[in-house]
Amino acid sequence: MNILQQYGYTQRVSAHFTSHFPDTDLNPARVIRVDRGRIRLAAEHGILIVAAHQDATTGDWVALDLSEPDHPVVVGVMPRLTVVQRKKAYDPIAEPQVLAANVDIVGIVVPIDRPISANRLDRTLVAARDSGATPLVILTKADLSNRFDSVVAETVERAGSVGVVTTSAETGDGLDELLTRAKPGQTMVLLGPSGAGKSSLANALVGRAVQNTGAVRAADGRGKHTTTARELIPLPGGAVLMDTPGLRGFALWEAEDGLDTSFEDVENLFAGCRFTDCQHGPEPGCAVQEALAGGALEQRRWLSYQKMERELASLRRRQTPTRNHARGLNSRQRAKEEVLDRDYRNRFRQP
Numbered sequence: 001m002n003i004l005q006q007y008g009y010t011q012r013v014s015a016h017f018t019s020h021f022p023d024t025d026l027n028p029a030r031v032i033r034v035d036r037g038r039i040r041l042a043a044e045h046g047i048l049i050v051a052a053h054q055d056a057t058t059g060d061w062v063a064l065d066l067s068e069p070d071h072p073v074v075v076g077v078m079p080r081l082t083v084v085q086r087k088k089a090y091d092p093i094a095e096p097q098v099l100a101a102n103v104d105i106v107g108i109v110v111p112i113d114r115p116i117s118a119n120r121l122d123r124t125l126v127a128a129r130d131s132g133a134t135p136l137v138i139l140t141k142a143d144l145s146n147r148f149d150s151v152v153a154e155t156v157e158r159a160g161s162v163g164v165v166t167t168s169a170e171t172g173d174g175l176d177e178l179l180t181r182a183k184p185g186q187t188m189v190l191l192g193p194s195g196a197g198k199s200s201l202a203n204a205l206v207g208r209a210v211q212n213t214g215a216v217r218a219a220d221g222r223g224k225h226t227t228t229a230r231e232l233i234p235l236p237g238g239a240v241l242m243d244t245p246g247l248r249g250f251a252l253w254e255a256e257d258g259l260d261t262s263f264e265d266v267e268n269l270f271a272g273c274r275f276t277d278c279q280h281g282p283e284p285g286c287a288v289q290e291a292l293a294g295g296a297l298e299q300r301r302w303l304s305y306q307k308m309e310r311e312l313a314s315l316r317r318r319q320t321p322t323r324n325h326a327r328g329l330n331s332r333q334r335a336k337e338e339v340l341d342r343d344y345r346n347r348f349r350q351p
């Protein structure tokens, strides 16, 4: 396998690349990591570091111009095959933040050493379903399963039809199963809170310490944001893993399709309401109120659904005028100055 293939270059990607960049002088490369204004790329001949490109994020396939060997330049980004995104926190323009590009599997990491964050799990499931990739719930730290008994059962229930794999980086349990889920050439991103064990899982899957890991706070089991950048890691067996920094909350972006499937149980109730325009408040014959009263629908889950609905409604309001404005700004011709920092550059170095 050449380096590009180790980072997920398949026939499908190749076909997409050629159709989007018919100029045969351009070379495919994949963004392994972005930091300090520079991007690390996997290219056919090795790993290289070039100046950042505004539109390129970790996981992207880019077109590389190597006509000046001392000055490789990213000249374009292939349209993403899948994208996991969330709304930027506190951003009034509400442009989406890309969490992961071109992944096939969204690994939603749920640690079982602390109480479950149901809201985050639901939201991550929504974003995952909306991404075009396959969601997979990954329970971590199975060796600590005696701490919070309910986490596994509750996670399985919330996951619905989404697959759940239970793992331990400590004992190695579940690692083989996880590896078989990610086929050669596929990319799996790990998304979850800080301290969930994402990097530990990466190390366990690779079989050596490729990522730093950090102890969780004894008081509440939360992590300390050890991982600070997303990074692609080739796995034995030909799949690619994307380790990520922990999520700090999770806002939604354009997730309407995902909402339908993630809250299927809630939305199925609506059909049972007496009035078709039922607001699910004090109206007579409201199936939601009945389910709440009878315990068939958890109050917390109903609140979570309503909160998402409100969030989606406000996003819709904000998107219509402002997104066009934002697009206008983006389409302005950007100055093409891909200046290489020579001492940082590390061209064609075999890893």
Ligand SMILES: Nc1nc2c(ncn2[C@@H]2O[C@H](COP(=O)(O)OP(=O)(O)OP(=O)(O)O)[C@@H](O)[C@H]2O)c(=O)[nH]1
Pocket: 140, 141, 142, 143, 144, 167, 168, 169, 170, 171, 193, 194, 195, 196, 197, 198, 199, 200, 201, 212, 213, 214, 215, 216, 223, 224, 225, 226, 227, 228, 244, 245, 246, 247
């Ligand atoms: N007992 C046990 N501890 C684990 C396991 N996996 C991870 N840990 C511990 O959990 C802590 C956090 O692990 P990390 O892998 O750094 O967590 P992370 O999700 O990468 O965290 P951030 O990089 O901060 O987002 C470390 O102290 C790990 O040793 C496991 O399977 N079993």
Ligand SMILES: [Mg+2]
Pocket: 198, 199, 200, 212, 213, 226, 227, 243, 244, 245
């Ligand atoms: Mg980490």
Ligand SMILES: [Zn+2]
Pocket: 270, 273, 274, 278, 279, 280, 281, 285, 286, 287, 288, 289
């Ligand atoms: Zn109703």
